[in-house]
Amino acid sequence: xxxxxxxxxxxxxxxxxAKWLGRCPSCSGWNTLVEExxxxxxxxxxxxxxxxxxxxxxWLDEVSDSGSVRAGTGLKEFDRVLxxxxxxxxxxxxxxxxxxxxxxxxxxxxxxxxxxxxPVLYVSAEESPAQVKLRAGRLGVPGAGLAILASTQMEAxxxxxxxxxxxxxxxxxxxxxxxxxxxxAPGSVAQVRECAGSLMRxxxxxxxxxxxxxxxxxxxxxxxxxxxxxxxDCVLEFEGDRHHLYRILRAAKNRFGSxxxxxxxxxxxLGLKEVEHLSALFLPGPxxxxxxxxxxxxMEGTRPVLVEVQxxxxxxxFGMPQRRSVGVDANxxxxxxxxxxxxxxxxxxxxxxxxxxxxxxxxxEPAADLAAALAVVSAYKDRPLERI
Numbered sequence: 426x427x428x429x430x431x432x433x434x435x436x437x438x439x440x441x442x443a444k445w446l447g448r449c450p451s452c453s454g455w456n457t458l459v460e461e462x463x464x465x466x467x468x469x470x471x472x473x474x475x476x477x478x479x480x481x482x483x484w485l486d487e488v489s490d491s492g493s494v495r496a497g498t499g500l501k502e503f504d505r506v507l508x509x510x511x512x513x514x515x516x517x518x519x520x521x522x523x524x525x526x527x528x529x530x531x532x533x534x535x536x537x538x539x540x541x542x543x544p545v546l547y548v549s550a551e552e553s554p555a556q557v558k559l560r561a562g563r564l565g566v567p568g569a570g571l572a573i574l575a576s577t578q579m580e581a582x583x584x585x586x587x588x589x590x591x592x593x594x595x596x597x598x599x600x601x602x603x604x605x606x607x608x609x610a611p612g613s614v615a616q617v618r619e620c621a622g623s624l625m626r627x628x629x630x631x632x633x634x635x636x637x638x639x640x641x642x643x644x645x646x647x648x649x650x651x652x653x654x655x656x657x658d659c660v661l662e663f664e665g666d667r668h669h670l671y672r673i674l675r676a677a678k679n680r681f682g683s684x685x686x687x688x689x690x691x692x693x694x695l696g697l698k699e700v701e702h703l704s705a706l707f708l709p710g711p712x713x714x715x716x717x718x719x720x721x722x723x724m725e726g727t728r729p730v731l732v733e734v735q736x737x738x739x740x741x742x743f744g745m746p747q748r749r750s751v752g753v754d755a756n757x758x759x760x761x762x763x764x765x766x767x768x769x770x771x772x773x774x775x776x777x778x779x780x781x782x783x784x785x786x787x788x789x790e791p792a793a794d795l796a797a798a799l800a801v802v803s804a805y806k807d808r809p810l811e812r813i
Contacts, residue, residue: 433458434614439652461615496592496634499537502689502699503530505726506661506674508682511538511593514632515681516625516656518599520639520647521663526672526692527638529564530663531595532557533696534636536566542592543570546585546633550577550601564696577611579604579620583627591633596624598638599653618652625656654678665785671706672697673785686726704731707784717804721796723788733783734793736800738776746775752782753797754789761798771805 434441436459438452449457495510504510511517521527532547539545549557554573561568574585579602586594596602602620603611610616621637628635637657639647647653647660654660658680665672674688689700700706708720708731717736722729734753741747750758758780765771780797782788803810 432461434461436614439614439618459614461609461613496538496542498534499541500530500534500688500690500697500699501701502674503534505686506676506679506682506688507659508679508686511634511636512658512681513592513634514628515634515658516628517634517636517659517661518639518647518653518657519636519661519663520641522641522667524667525663525665526667526690526697527663528552528560528597529692529696530674530690531597531636531638532561533564533566535571535593535595536561536564536568538593539570540567544572544589544591545570546572546574546589546591546594548574548576548582548585548594548596550575551597566696577601577603579623583623586627586631586633590631593634593636596635596637598640599624600640621653621656669785671700671785683726685724686728703728707732707782707786716807716809717800719796719800719803719810721788721790721793723790723793730786732786732788732793732796734796734800735781735783736797736804737779738773738801738804741775741777744775746773747777747779749778750780752785752787753780753793757794758797761794762801765798765801769802771802773801773805776805 432441432443433445435449435452435454435457437454437457438449440449440451441461442450442458445458445460448455495507495512497504497510498507507517519527519531535545535547547557552560552575554575557573558568572589572591574582576582576585582596582602599617599620600612603616604619604623607615607619624635624637627633639653641647654677657678659676659682660678662675662677663672664675670691670693672690672692674690676682676684676686678684689703689706690697691700692698703725717738719734719736721732721734723732724730748755748758748762758778762773762778766773778801780801799810
């Protein structure tokens, strides 16, 4: 057996090089290359544990349309973001900050799917079966038809899927899995790439839908190489502040549906609860004449949502005006302020301007620019907007 080779892998783009470089030639990132020790493959050009390549050429009209039958997760907001439900054999990545509720969401969905399409496999690579059972009891979800596997070895997960043949399998999380095909440490770029590729092949060859949890970095990006997003059929982002009640689920990539839909949940003592009336959530302010408030009508997928844009202005300290925005692009805010100063005559160059979208929603619709501009004018003039 040959010795394990050493290579340097970029943490940003996943490109591999034979020697260390200060700057990655692929993504131009500085100091992003880390050393990885890669074990030899058991056969030339192929890693151990890989599924046999039995692909053959098929005519398009001979291919069965099995993907048209979707499985509902029991959560309407989850199904909305997925495009109507889970497609058989799909590979879905769910990313989010620690404690945001990814495991809670997937356990609730897995329990419903186990009752409608048993069996369902829940691979817990971070918790013991007793801990999963305790969480299920706290959430009040049934356990019939739901199998639990507490393992971090990729080969054990693949064997369980091929033996049990579940309709849906949940893997929590891909960063904790490791494969004996590589000598790299669990969580490294090489291991995450290898395990994600093995999971993708497993989903396509067995027809099992895989829901895989992926942690995020400090910048909010999916941890691991960019190849994870390319491998997945659907990439979901679970957003929100874990110290607040509401969570937003949105799709960054979806091969089977739209990426414009969002799902809104409320974290309760019994798990995640769906929020159906979005306008009530994003219009939290009390009624009455208040300055610096304007309401905009935006489209989130196929649903119109009323959102409140809040503005605050004040005298700039030391002649350095501040521009802060939450939920609105900072470049767009700068353009709006320049238009207001040039065309309307507001002296905003000497004023601090703070802009916020209530409810934690991020809006990118150009129609919301009018509401943002009116909120700034209302705050600057200290006059509330008249109701129409």
